[in-house]
Amino acid sequence: MIEYLKNDSVYTVTEINQYVSDMFANDAELTSVLVRGEISNFTNHLASGHFYFSLKDAGSRINCVMFKNSNRLLKFMPQNGQSVVIKGYVGTYIQRGEYQLYASSIEKEGTGELYKKFLELKEKFEKAGYFDEARKRPIPVLPRRIGVVTAPEGSVICDILNILKRRFFNMPLVIAPAYVQGGLAAASICEAIARLNSLEDVDVIIVARGGGSIEELWPFNEESVAMAVLESKKPVISAVGHQTDFTICDFVSDMRAPTPSAAAELVVFSKDETLEDLERMLSRLDMAASSMFAAASSKLDYLGQKLASHSPEKVFENYRMHIDNIEMTMRSVMSRKMSEASARVSEVSPKAHIARLRGLTARYSERIANIKKHIDARINSKCESAANVLENTWLKFSVHDYKKVLELGYSLVMGAADGKLIRTAAQAAENEKVNIKFSDGEIAAVICR
Amino acid sequence: MALRKEHNKEAADKACDLSTLKFEEGLKKLEETLEALENEELPLEESIKKYEQGIQLYNFCRAKLESLEKKIEIISKGTGAEIELKPYERKEIE
Helix, strand or coil: CHHHHHHCCCCCHHHHHHHHHHHHHHCHHHHCEEEEEEEEEEEECCCCCCEEEEEECCCCEEEEEECHHHHCCCCCCCCCCCEEEEEEEEEEEHHHCEEEEEEEEEEECCCCHHHHHHHHHHHHHHHHCCCCHHHCCCCCCCCCCEEEEECCCCHHHHHHHHHHHHHCCCCCEEEEECCCCCCCHHHHHHHHHHHHHCCCCCCEEEEEECCCCHHHHHHHHCHHHHHHHHHCCCCEEEEECCCCCCCHHHHHCCEECCCHHHHHHHHCCCHHHHHHHHHHHHHHHHHHHHHHHHHHHHHHHHHHHHHHCCCHHHHHHHHHHHHHHHHHHHHHHHHHHHHHHHHHHHHCCHHHHHHHHHHHHHHHHHHHHHHHHHHHHHHHHHHHHHHHHHHHHHHHHHHCCHHHHHHCCCCEEEECCCCCECCCHHHCCCCCEEEEECCCCEEEEECCC | CHHHHHHHHHHHHHHHCHHHCCHHHHHHHHHHHHHHHHHCCCCHHHHHHHHHHHHHHHHHHHHHHHHCCCCEEEEEECCHHHCEEEECCCCCCC
């Protein structure tokens, strides 16, 4: 071919394309390459079964082809806009004078070898139960001190400190500096976790790193780091990368925060809000207490009043009031009676009264005079009849005078001792001294039988 | 019922021992105390006890919030007992 070129300096199209094609084929670098880029203009040629597309990045693009015998091994259908890494070789398409990337395999970005390793470790740990919710320790509500494993010069620590400042300005924090990417990172992260564990008052550890590629975040997928997190005596919050990045460290930690800032928000509550809550509770306490005391004291007042109403003074007072009442009633009754009486009195005029009294007097005098006359008459008649009776009686009586009998010659015998009349012979005892009365005198005698 | 009472009593006794109490426990107990004071028909004496307990817990919680001393440090070297700390300063944190 070289001889041919020497003889004639004019090339055919085919010749020059062939020449370039040979150059590509002879370049060791181009026979096996990995190219990262974004898929565009993807065409799945149905007739041939080959894939045709472009791979591009911000500054350039390259045509790609993936033949049927390669693409049938793919576990996914490439799509426009997908970030991928393509393994293949760069060759020329002589017919069109174009070079292109001949893809033998396509991997989605992040699903490379590292991703496979990640998945393997994840599966292993998952089986070991390292991700179990039951293993996870509670994050203290109010840590005495927060420990942070991160790069001391990065923006991550600034984000965390700014949030702490806003939410809980006096929260103490200690930084355990660590490399967060590269070969030394895993060991230094492990050491930082161990150091924070040796500080007694550190109650929670945040392992933090900003966003990055899977390679950059890789230390947080290392088994040694995962074990350090698992073995930490203090609860660990993992805040590695962005919301969409997941690492083994996230899974084994006690809590995953989507970002370092979010970790800071999770680890401390808002002090101002909590103080407000506390103040609200204090005023509720006071209110509950004061209403309780008010109720109790009003009840006490009521009972006190009730008790006072039964005190001796009160009882006495009640009696006095009762008596006063009676007195007042009496007074009012009396005064009513008096006024009624005086009303009656005033109905009668003194003159008429006197006249009436005079009339009464005259009438009674007359009656008395009549009665007197009547009595006098009665007395007189009684006296006359009494005198007659007396005379008659006297006459009758004088007939029976024993002295007259004695004058006729009769005598009376009487016991000398007792003066009793001896009416019969039997009454006279032998030798009894007797007196015999005659009209002209008495003589003593002795009974002799 | 009797068992629950016993439990409450135990909890109340525990609330008085503030030295070992955690902040969140204090806060929870304060809420419980308040709840009891507001919603339960308690004898006066017990209410007074609850109120005093509440005030104690309030003071405890406040003290816990204020007792933390603002201190940002960085481990400079060493491990375990030999660990050395020094103040950490960054211009970015105003």
